[in-house]
Each structure stands twice: as C-alpha cells, then as structure tokens.
Amino acid sequence: MTLPGRPPLRRPHLASSILAPLALLVLVAAAACSAAAGPDGGAPADGAAPGSPTPSSPAPGSAGSTSSAPTSPPPSGSVRSPGVTAVRVVVGGTAFAAELDDTPTARDLAGRLPVTLRVDDLGGVEKTGRLPFALTTAGAPRGSDPDVGALGYYAPGEDLVLYHGDVGYHPGIVVLGRFTTDITAVGDLPDGTEVTVERA
Secondary structure (H helix, E strand, O other), X not given: OOOOOOOOOOOOOHHHHHHHHHHHHHHHHHHHHHHHOOOOOOOXXXXXXXXXXXXXXXXXXXXXXXXXXXOOOOOOOOOOOOOOXXXXXXXXXXXEEEEEOOOHHHHHHHOOOOEEEEEEEEOOOEEEEEOOOXXXXXXXXXXXXXXXOEEEEEHHHOEEEEEOOOOOOEEOEEEEEEEOOOOHHHHHOOOOEEEEEEEO
C-alpha cells in the first residue's frame, strides 16, 4: 500500500551490491601483478623467468671448477735417481752409506763388488788405495773437481779415493759417486786402514 504524497521505497538491487566490491578486488589484484612484472609486462626486471633456477658458480672440486688443491713436494732425498747403485763402504770397521752413479766407470766397479783394499792419507784431504783391477774410463772426462764426500777413481794409479776434503780439479780423476753420510771422521784414520766396498 502506498502512502499518498511519498514516493515508494526501492530495495537495493542484490546483484549490484555484490559486484561492486568484487570488481574492486579484481582491480587491486591486477595492479599487484603489474608491479611484479618488468617494464614490458613480461619477465621480471632481472631477466629471469618466474620460477626458473638462479645460475650458480660450480662448487669447489666439481667438473666445472678450474681450481685444484696444491700438492706437496716429495721429501728431499727420499727418491734415488734411476740407475744409481746403493753401496756400503766399511772404513776401519765403520760402515758409511754411499751410492754409485750410472756411468761406465761406476758400473764397472759395481759389477766387481765386493772389493777390499788398504788406503793411505794424501794431503789431509783424501784417502787413497790401489784397486786390484783397473776400471774402464770410457766416456769419462779428462779430469774432475770432486766435491767433499765424493767417491772417486784416480785412473793413472788405478786408485779408489775417498774425498773427505776439497782437492780441487785434477786430471785423471773420475767421480764414481758420493757418500750419503758424513765422512769427516775418515780423515782421522791412520795409514793402512782397511776399506771394503760392497753392495748395500
């Protein structure tokens, strides 16, 4: 029933009251997506596609890594040179370790061991004694300046020589090898001391 003089009341339309807030929600969501996208509306600004894995550097030790762990050098004196012959030189009852080089003269001596001789001191720097045989000098230099602690052959006298001091250069000296232990005490031994060279 309508009262005279007043317009009839209108009920708000149910559909309009629901759609208006829903449209606002859609606009807010669209604005959020636009902010997350790059300037061109595509991939994010950093160039990576959404959900794609981020590139990473290869882990240390992997196939793609160029670094390698440092290696420790081998201990000094722990490896004998190829062809070297280990020998023992017994001087006056005391054994000294030595090695013979891979040369024709040294190999000739190594093939004749063991050998025993008596040595005398010469100049306070060497003990020398004649071998019971001559050694080949094929390919040997005309002379040498042996280091202290060297084992040598003096070709003119067919002598085996133990150098416990510095003798300098002399023609006819062929270095056979060297002692691997200190032989300073050899210099104090008397003339006629017995020396035996044998394989170690």
